[in-house]
Amino acid sequence: MKKWLMLLLTVGLFMLLVACSDDDSSGNNDSDDNNDSEATETDDSEGASGSGDGVELDFWVFGSAGYDVLADEYMEENPNVIININEGEMEDVHNNLFTSISAGSGAPDISMIEVSNIAKFMEASDQFYNLYDYGAEDVKDKYLDWKWLQAESVDGSFQLGLPTDIGPTTMFYRTDVMEEAGFPTDPEELAAEIDTWDAYYDAAQKIYDKTGKPITDSPELMFNAIRDQQDQQYFNEDDELIMEDTVKEAYDFTTKMIEEGYVGQNSLWTPEWGSAMEDGSYATLIGAPAWMIANVKGNAPDSGGNWSLTTIPEGAGNWGGSFLTIPAESEHPQEAYDFIEWLVSPEIQLKSFHNNGLFPSAPEVYEDEEFLATTDDYFSGAETARIFAEAAESVQPVYMGVNYSIANDEIVTALTNVAVEGADPQDEWDAAISRIESQLERQ
Incomplete structure (x- = not known):
């Protein structure tokens, strides 16, 4: 009988402890929900790598590329991406970029590099993301071989930039x-x-x-x-x-x-x-x-x-042409890559040709009837x-x-x-x- 009484007392005490624990958990639910909400808001504002949401990308450009108009179009399609364009003279952009990557601070998320400077920056490839790690292999065949090779390491393992225009x-x-x-x-x-x-x-x-x-x-x-x-x-x-x-x-x-x-x-x-x-x-x-x-x-x-x-x-x-690169300082390499892949896609290169005269490096464009029909009265x-x-x-x-x-x-x-x-x-x-x-x- 004493053994049964002791067993009943033990079970009762256990149930009492569980009930108290449930009450404590219930009392903390609001707090946990708030924390989850705050975490969600933080994720939305800062973005997760690869999500393409809630990030700001600084983009250094030169020349009359018309990328400001195209960036606006991209932001309309991707409302949680903000692209800040900084335009400068070609030499200044290259000098500032080299200074920034050498110092380890101040580089943008994306920078144009003209073809004659590619080899110089390839020597500092450890200061850039390898675009093969973000999907470049999947789009390689969309571009002229000789253009692609200009920004690829000699051993073929590293791609410094995606091709823009050519000359x-x-x-x-x-x-x-x-x-x-x-x-x-x-x-x-x-x-x-x-x-x-x-x-x-x-x-x-x-x-x-x-x-x-x-x-x-x-x-x-x-x-x-x-x-x-x-x-x-x-x-x-x-x-x-x-x-x-x-x-x-x-x-x-x-x-x-x-x-x-x-x-x-x-x-x-x-x-x-x-x-x-x-x-x-x-x-x-x-x-x-x-x-x-x-x-x-x-x-x-x-x-x-x-x-x-x-x-x-x-x-x-x-003679001429450029590439879009992603310096290693960028905290959003996937989002930056997603944007530049869109910016140099055959469809957008065709727009750049009509809008700003940038000649496409994607031969798919050369099959477009409207493109081929382009004539110039001046010439x-x-x-x-x-x-x-x-x-x-x-x-x-x-x-x-x-x-x-x-x-x-x-x-x-x-x-x-x-x-x-x-x-x-x-x-x-x-x-x-x-x-x-x-x-x-x-x-």
């Missing part, structure tokens, strides 16, 4: 000068007649004899046009100088043309270079990329109908989109290297000395190589 090169020409020299002015007919660099040289002789004008006015552009067709230029992938075996032929061709009076003396971006577009003082703007259309129109507003364009002899190169009704698309698909991949600008600047100096001062081409080449090697030794 495939063509031949702009003055229809009035060509007609005076006895050449056809139709783009396809002229391209068939001047289809090699030897044919271009012959055309230069004929144009000079008939009109007294050079075939082109910029030594730098003449050299660039041939240089950019090469699959190797100043450096190999080990950053070894290889100019003697790659671009010397382009240099020799250019200096020969200069010495014979077929290439003018104007330096790029000078008032004289701009004025010559209006004056019609030469025949071709050789190696001109897609974005040069706006430059010609701006410098020669009264020359509409006297300009046209066609393919460049022996293929095409590329004598030429099918500009089709011509640039054909050029884009003939570009060869090329490794530029972190010291690209050092080599290129010295070659431009040599060409200028030959054109303006009548200096000996070989002496100038040798001096340029010496200056380049000296600078590389100090790197």
Whole structure:
């Protein structure tokens, strides 16, 4: 009997303790609910990685890309994403970005990087997110191979940025000068007649004899046009100088043309270079990329109908274009990636082309009938989109290297000395190589 009494007392005491515990839990329910609510509100305001909700993204841009308008469109579709655009000059953006990642603070969530600076930032790839970790592999096939490779590590394991626009090169020409020299002015007919660099040289002789004008006015552009067709230029992938075996032929061709009076003396971006577009003082703007259309129109507003364009002899190169990157300081890499993937998608690149003239790096756009039907009355009704698309698909991949600008600047100096001062081409080449090697030794 005593054992049963003790058992009943134990059970009763246990039930009393449980009831008290339930009362305490019930009394804390409101508090827990409030905590859950506060946690939810915090999540909504700060966002979780990959959610694309409730985050602010700082975006550094340069040029006239029109990304502010497109960012507004993205924010309308994704109301919990705020994109703050900071526009600056290209050089300033690159300098500020390099300073920020070097200091470990101050970098944005997203930054544009122009192709000539890609190798420099690739050396600091540990300060950027690898876009292959966020879905880049799934969109890789949407872009031109050579464009994609410009921002990929040599071993293919790291993707620094997603491709934006490109600058495939063509031949702009003055229809009035060509007609005076006895050449056809139709783009396809002229391209068939001047289809090699030897044919271009012959055309230069004929144009000079008939009109007294050079075939082109910029030594730098003449050299660039041939240089950019090469699959190797100043450096190999080990950053070894290889100019003697790659671009010397382009240099020799250019200096020969200069010495014979077929290439003018104007330096790029000078008032004289701009004025010559209006004056019609030469025949071709050789190696001109897609974005040069706006430059010609701006410098020669009264020359509409006297300009046209066609393919460049022996293929095409590329001049310009950018990538969108995500610095490692970003606290929202997935949201940043989602935005830039949308921004450079084929559909949005088509919008960028129509809105701001950015030539697409996604060949899917080249199949769009509206795109292919694009013509330009200023350029004598030429099918500009089709011509640039054909050029884009003939570009060869090329490794530029972190010291690209050092080599290129010295070659431009040599060409200028030959054109303006009548200096000996070989002496100038040798001096340029010496200056380049000296600078590389100090790197």
